[in-house]
Amino acid sequence: MSALPSAEDVAEEITGPAPPGSRRPRVPWRAWTRRWRARHPGAARALSVTVTVLAAAVVLAALVMPDSVARLGPAAFVRLPAEAVVGAAVLLALPHRPRVAVAAVSGVLLGAVTVLDALDMGFGQYLGRTFDVVLDWSLLGDAESYLEDSLGRPAALAAVAGAVVLVLLALVLPALSLVRLAGLLARHPGPAHRATLVAAVVWITCSALGLRLTDVPVASDRTVSALRTQAHRIADTLRDEAAFRKTARTDAFGNTPPGQLVPDLRGKDVIFTFIESYGRSAVEDPGIAPGVDRTLDARTRALAKAGFHARSGWLTSATYGGSSWLGHSTTMSGLWISNQQRYRTVMASDHLSLTEAFRKTGAYQTVGVMPGVQKGWPEQAWYGLDKVYDAFQLGYRGPKFSWSTMPDQYALQQYQERVHARPPAAGKSRMSLLILTSSHQPWAPVPRMTDWDRLGDGSVFGPMAAAGDDPADVIADTARSREAYGRSVRYSVTALTEWLERYGTDDTVLVFLGDHQPIARVSGGHASRDVPVSIVARDPRILDKTDAWHWTDGLRPAHDAPVWRMSAFRDRFLRAYGSTPHPRKG
Incomplete structure (x- = not known):
């Protein structure tokens, strides 16, 4: 692959030599890239294919990402997501500007689901439960305090900065990837329509036959299921709080005299x-x-x-x-x-x-x-x-x-x-x-x-x-x-x-x-979730009171x-x- 030309070289080819003592006109980025692709078609084609493959990998990984470390294996990523098939069909049907907007918004939403999956993994590893979108944001501050107390402030700040960068990447990369893939579909509508139809038939067949790869279904609807699960959790949380307020007002010993x-x-x-x-x-x-x-x-x-x-x-x-x-x-x-x-x-x-x-x-x-x-x-x-x-x-x-x-x-x-x-x-x-x-x-x-x-x-x-x-x-x-x-x-x-x-x-x-x-x-x-509990005393009457407990x-x-x-x-x-x-x- 030839070395990339400098910006000055490209500008000179496009606009001509600059007059003595004057600044060269600014060359648009698109003009620069078009010129480079024209001069190096093989390298440009290889780079384009590589970026497209990486974009497809990012989208696929986000679509099938499990929410548990126990399910985080190679088989989890060798799946055909229904959301990809439906998404391709929708993007093919849209004109240019709506297509770009839908791809970008869908990518950000997909990134948000990925972040929630990662939080579910972390909470499962440490707290034995999933992340609650309504209630658990405050615990992230406690986690930062824990890291600072345990590892020191520099390490805690580094961990927080790293987490912020990862979250931003999780939101931005799927959006950019989907926009790129949407453009690819639009440039090749014939093959894209045929590939989408074949993928739909394969997904329906795998789903109907229940085909699995090491206990993981080949036909996936992981993202839709994740969104549905989150919606149910939010509704359950809101209902639970209303019911618990009533429960907390009742007390078997609330009116017991001192x-x-x-x-x-x-x-x-x-x-x-x-x-x-x-x-x-x-x-x-x-x-x-x-x-x-x-x-x-x-x-x-x-x-x-x-x-x-x-x-x-x-x-x-x-x-x-x-x-x-x-x-x-x-x-x-x-x-x-x-x-x-x-x-x-x-x-x-x-x-x-x-x-x-x-x-x-x-x-x-x-x-x-x-x-x-x-x-x-x-x-x-x-x-x-x-x-x-x-x-x-x-x-x-x-x-x-x-x-x-x-x-x-x-x-x-x-x-x-x-x-x-x-x-x-x-x-x-x-x-x-x-x-x-x-x-x-x-x-x-x-x-x-x-x-x-x-x-x-x-x-x-x-x-x-x-x-x-x-x-x-x-x-x-x-x-x-x-x-x-x-x-x-x-x-x-x-x-x-x-x-x-x-x-x-x-x-x-x-x-x-x-x-x-x-x-x-x-x-x-x-x-x-069991913990031991003990009562210790010298006075035998204290322990006698617990005879009915059979401890x-x-x-x-x-x-x-x-x-x-x-x-x-x-x-x-x-x-x-x-x-x-x-x-x-x-």
Whole structure:
């Protein structure tokens, strides 16, 4: 192929030499390209064919793009899309300007569907569900914050910039490709009509016979199906929100007098604790569970020596892989809070939370320890917490452990010093809500247990964090992520139960559970949404109240232990400890 002539050479051939001291007239781009094609017909023809083939590949890939990583294989792209056949017929029937406009708009729409397919893949890999066009845009900001906290601001900005470029390319390339293909059809109407007819016959035949290539139908209508699915999701989301608002206004304990709420826990020091990403996979997945199970069994024995006994079961979380606040609020509200709009609805309501029930009695001071909260947290009012210690109020001077602002052991020691070791107001008991974060992805670096008396201001964790794994290395490696996840759960469970063994009293009642399973890449594509839940106490009467639950003795729930929806926990707990329902109707 000959080298391309310079713009000056072409301009001189077209307009002649420029007069001395004057600027050469500007040559239009089309004139430049026409001249180059005339001088190099072979190269021009090869370039044109290459660009056309690439345009066809872009359109075909966008038309048959699956919405799941599991279906993302070669067979998914060796298909005949019905939309291509219909689109060719429509474009052939249109005059020039409408044809270009329809091709461009259709290309942008096709690009938008491709972006949604990519979001479905990402959400499926990390959150075990599809992307909700109405509700999930706000989570993209949370994803950026997560990347910044885990990998640093430069990496997060680079990732965001890369994502923006990819989205723009996904919108622009199909539009340009369709415009080019539409022009090709218009220049060769005879062969285009015949090819379109043949393709239609082939598609109908493949569809009628159900022909498949490695379980993938050859005849595809993927884009139309995707648009139809998105339309149904949007309609379902809007209907769901209207129905949920009515549900949130009803409450089995909404009108229960303060004196009839948790009377059997009066005088007890009640602690609810969520362990980040502590899911059923940690206890039962063959690649993760052995180490976690040994830890649970060892900690059960250690607690028994200290006079504590436990019972454990399973709860099915309302979320998966992330959005921990949905698991927290579902447990405490008794409502199934599975998306952000439901969460906002409940936070703006007066629906009784389990923690607020303790405050409402007038017999408890209520406190929260939230090392993961790094900004204003108006939800404190709905949770009924008199005081909240966030990430900036625990005196930590050590390094962050990726997303986690501080190790769980340090957060627990600060809870002990700032809250638990201090007596509540005269005549009152205490209810605490703790959210532990060390088992949050990307699980690198993972802290290790250290001497409780040497924790100080957290500076002792400096060398530990510096010697730990780099989050960027672990987050992209499934095997390392699974191993590190198991270590993080062992650490969190050990820190919590050692704190109880060290500082618990005869009046301590600890309820701890996971908020959700880890991301699908770690827990597996077909893992359940179940999380372990345990109640630990010295007073045998506390556990006796749960006899009807048939939970497993110890910190490790049996495989066949009862499984409840997470939204069932609030009411069952309130009833078990003497609360009397007084419903409030919506």
